[in-house]
Amino acid sequence: MCAQEYLVRGQVRDDRSREALPDVRVEVVEPSGTSGSVRAVWSGTDGRFTLKTVRDSLIISLVCAGYVAREITVSVRDQGITDLGILYMRPEITWDDEAEVVLLSREQLDAPADAALSSPLLHARQDVFLNRASFDFSAGFFRLRGMDNREVSLRFNGVPLNAVYDGRPAWSSLGGLTDIARNRVSSAGRNYNPAGFGRTLGLTDIRAYPPHLRKGMRLTASSSNRSYRYRLMATYVSHPGKAGLSYMVSAGWRYGASGYVRGTPYHSHAVYACMNWTPNAQHAFRLGGVYANTRRGLSTALTPEVAGLMGTRYNPGWGLSGGVIRNARQRLESEPLIFFNHEFRARGTRWETAIGYQVQNQTRTRLSYFDAANPDPVYYRNLPSFYYNSPIGANYSNSNLARKAFVSNPQINWDAVYAANRNPEHQGRARYAVTGDFRQGGRLYIGSRGTFRISRNLRAGAGLEYSDANLDFGRRLVDLLGAEYHVDSDPFSGTGNDLLGPEQKTEGMTAGYSYSLRARSIRGFAQFHAAVGRWEAWGGIQGGTTRYHREGLYQNGRYPQSSLGRGDNLDFKSLSVRAGAGYRFSGRHGMHGVFGLSHRPPFLSEAYVDPRENNRPFPSEATGKILGGALTYWMRYPRIKGRVTAYYSRFSDQRSARSYYAETAHGSAFFREITTGLAALHRGVETGLEYQLGPAVTATFASALGTFTYSGRPRLRMYYFPDPREPTNLPGAGVWDAGNARLDGLQISGGPTVAGSLGVRYRDPGYWWLDVRANYLGRQYESLALLRYVPDFRRDPEGVAAPLSEDDPVIQRIWEQRPLPGYYLLNISLGKSWLFEGHYIGAFVGVNNAFDTRHLTGGYQQGRLATYADYLEDRQSGHPSFGSRYWYGYGRTYYLNVTWSF
Numbered sequence: 001m002c003a004q005e006y007l008v009r010g011q012v013r014d015d016r017s018r019e020a021l022p023d024v025r026v027e028v029v030e031p032s033g034t035s036g037s038v039r040a041v042w043s044g045t046d047g048r049f050t051l052k053t054v055r056d057s058l059i060i061s062l063v064c065a066g067y068v069a070r071e072i073t074v075s076v077r078d079q080g081i082t083d084l085g086i087l088y089m090r091p092e093i094t095w096d097d098e099a100e101v102v103l104l105s106r107e108q109l110d111a112p113a114d115a116a117l118s119s120p121l122l123h124a125r126q127d128v129f130l131n132r133a134s135f136d137f138s139a140g141f142f143r144l145r146g147m148d149n150r151e152v153s154l155r156f157n158g159v160p161l162n163a164v165y166d167g168r169p170a171w172s173s174l175g176g177l178t179d180i181a182r183n184r185v186s187s188a189g190r191n192y193n194p195a196g197f198g199r200t201l202g203l204t205d206i207r208a209y210p211p212h213l214r215k216g217m218r219l220t221a222s223s224s225n226r227s228y229r230y231r232l233m234a235t236y237v238s239h240p241g242k243a244g245l246s247y248m249v250s251a252g253w254r255y256g257a258s259g260y261v262r263g264t265p266y267h268s269h270a271v272y273a274c275m276n277w278t279p280n281a282q283h284a285f286r287l288g289g290v291y292a293n294t295r296r297g298l299s300t301a302l303t304p305e306v307a308g309l310m311g312t313r314y315n316p317g318w319g320l321s322g323g324v325i326r327n328a329r330q331r332l333e334s335e336p337l338i339f340f341n342h343e344f345r346a347r348g349t350r351w352e353t354a355i356g357y358q359v360q361n362q363t364r365t366r367l368s369y370f371d372a373a374n375p376d377p378v379y380y381r382n383l384p385s386f387y388y389n390s391p392i393g394a395n396y397s398n399s400n401l402a403r404k405a406f407v408s409n410p411q412i413n414w415d416a417v418y419a420a421n422r423n424p425e426h427q428g429r430a431r432y433a434v435t436g437d438f439r440q441g442g443r444l445y446i447g448s449r450g451t452f453r454i455s456r457n458l459r460a461g462a463g464l465e466y467s468d469a470n471l472d473f474g475r476r477l478v479d480l481l482g483a484e485y486h487v488d489s490d491p492f493s494g495t496g497n498d499l500l501g502p503e504q505k506t507e508g509m510t511a512g513y514s515y516s517l518r519a520r521s522i523r524g525f526a527q528f529h530a531a532v533g534r535w536e537a538w539g540g541i542q543g544g545t546t547r548y549h550r551e552g553l554y555q556n557g558r559y560p561q562s563s564l565g566r567g568d569n570l571d572f573k574s575l576s577v578r579a580g581a582g583y584r585f586s587g588r589h590g591m592h593g594v595f596g597l598s599h600r601p602p603f604l605s606e607a608y609v610d611p612r613e614n615n616r617p618f619p620s621e622a623t624g625k626i627l628g629g630a631l632t633y634w635m636r637y638p639r640i641k642g643r644v645t646a647y648y649s650r651f652s653d654q655r656s657a658r659s660y661y662a663e664t665a666h667g668s669a670f671f672r673e674i675t676t677g678l679a680a681l682h683r684g685v686e687t688g689l690e691y692q693l694g695p696a697v698t699a700t701f702a703s704a705l706g707t708f709t710y711s712g713r714p715r716l717r718m719y720y721f722p723d724p725r726e727p728t729n730l731p732g733a734g735v736w737d738a739g740n741a742r743l744d745g746l747q748i749s750g751g752p753t754v755a756g757s758l759g760v761r762y763r764d765p766g767y768w769w770l771d772v773r774a775n776y777l778g779r780q781y782e783s784l785a786l787l788r789y790v791p792d793f794r795r796d797p798e799g800v801a802a803p804l805s806e807d808d809p810v811i812q813r814i815w816e817q818r819p820l821p822g823y824y825l826l827n828i829s830l831g832k833s834w835l836f837e838g839h840y841i842g843a844f845v846g847v848n849n850a851f852d853t854r855h856l857t858g859g860y861q862q863g864r865l866a867t868y869a870d871y872l873e874d875r876q877s878g879h880p881s882f883g884s885r886y887w888y889g890y891g892r893t894y895y896l897n898v899t900w901s902f
Contacts, residue, residue, distance in 0.1 A: 020047030129688030158354030175270025175292025263318030495557030567615030572601030667728030778822025
């Protein structure tokens, strides 16, 4: 005999704006120990839903991104349809909601490429662990599962924001306009996402459409001592007109004469506009664009010697020029985006098309010098350690003088720089200049994807996307600092950089190098999601092709045959598959597992050995592979909810490229280090729990325990220009095969591998709240100098003694890895909100690192000394000249925010 089937229907609306809420997941929560199917539906564009059930008494849950989840007990009628009427969901008005203002507007520090963050921010709201990882662990450069942010796919209105050049999400494209980022479709890891296929850490599609955001005006004012001092933002979303037209406008401004690190000025302004036309219930058209312009001063990593002399907030990159702070190292970004969207909805079908064009314009400036003394205050010859490590013995007198000179003049002397350039003996030739390495161009994107409800239990999706990017690279003479011209030649070899152009370059011209890269790709994917009874399963496949080519715009004297003109095409194929399955023991307990394998092409930054110099491609055609999966157990009760996830990922055939000056057993040169065959293992466990201690008090716990290690021995090749003026034993062909680096088992610099957070949150019925969170971050390692792990590092540079073996105690001591010191951080947030006569006012203040703990957030080994003998000699005095450099975290900081919505 079949059980009777009942219908439960209702409509979900925003508690504040009274607007209908689409895409709310409405799910039956079964009491523990009962049987029967678990059914879930999603609300439509009008917020309405209809749920089928065989139970006459049940609990349903309402879940929507950006809103507090609700559970409702329902007693169904014996016959007919049970109409629940209008169900209101309350927006998440917490300090966490506003903390996005801080993180979306906080630009990355000027860290090495491998220190890039992997922020789980954009899909953090409904997950306890991701919430803590976003708003607490991120202060310590925590990287989700040890991976950098290239593994996160970020879209804005369907258009990718991951840079073509290096794959990293371009957060600065949004310019801190967090009002437009409140509605999004997110998935973590390899889970199913109707918005697309995503990458290893998931996909987030920010949907800044007027119908999806709260109507009316919202004004925000903020103050902080982190990246900037002041922030203003205004957003207006119109109500739909009679013709189905609506629009929204958002603008923001951020300013600071200096951030927490001294000498880091900040100035940014941004604007977003979108027009939406909904002629009927099936079609919607959107047209809009976003423009953000950001200029900020950069800081740098410090050696313990420098930090001990000047403190952890010291920044050597600035000085006073005309009584005003001037930072030589600035980052300028302007990446306007225009887009057009079409959305089609019919019964069981949703098809979206996105067309976007983004202009890219990024510049990083620095103070360059030519046949002159290095103006960097922390240049190793300016520091006391240079005299401690004198080849003829420690010179304590000069070391003391150097210390006094550095402490009394720790910043760039701009007056001396101008005086050197105006010296009549130089006849107008620049000895110093502010130069800017730029990347500019544009990318066209066309993508179309759809989801189809084949049956009540089966959904499918497919999509196709095309991308075409043209990027120009070069170095611009930003400021000649009083000089008349610059001689465009290489300072190391004396060869010309632009043989077909003028030797003398003036301000505003390109000098040093100039080339363009083009990247075209086409990809398609298909996926499905099925739910039958207590089981659900999903899977997908994505494939495509990518083509790169380089065109040199300069003919330089070092590579006259291969620097100018178009090089050969580089073609790559990609293929990714993923699958997952889940089982619900009841509506309160469940497990699901995911698995994925991907072969993807290298990013554009990894396609050529040194595109500044020539067309030479990478010495490996292998595409990177990522194999891995995760297993999650979750539970959800009225008073406790949480999850535990174990994950495993194996990266293989990865590649990297770095440039630096090194002194090897064969000679010294400025090298381009090319590494192929990099492999790594990422394993760990994530835990997040939330327990309701009382009606107004909630305790939270989150932890991450991981191990991120190298696997195997990658191959190092060192490329350089053989200078005939310098005696050396390096191969004359300009390539030194340094062999395989002994990295297997060593720890990767992937952020803290141990992290924990314990918090207590109080929410008063009078609409004020207090959050206190104690956090621990530890077992973090510095990035390795790979030349220290190749066979020639163990060679005596004088050639007297035989090379040391890998098992020699001296080598083992050098290779021994010690984690950076762990540290504790206490974060406190206090907020209050008022709602009266249709106006909402919210205010909160957040204090991070309340005890002003001084801590390291990362670091890297300097690779200059590439023989064990030189390395040990540099450390004999206890004051190494080329010791590791470290990034220091913020001390006590605050963030004050006031919002007025009406």
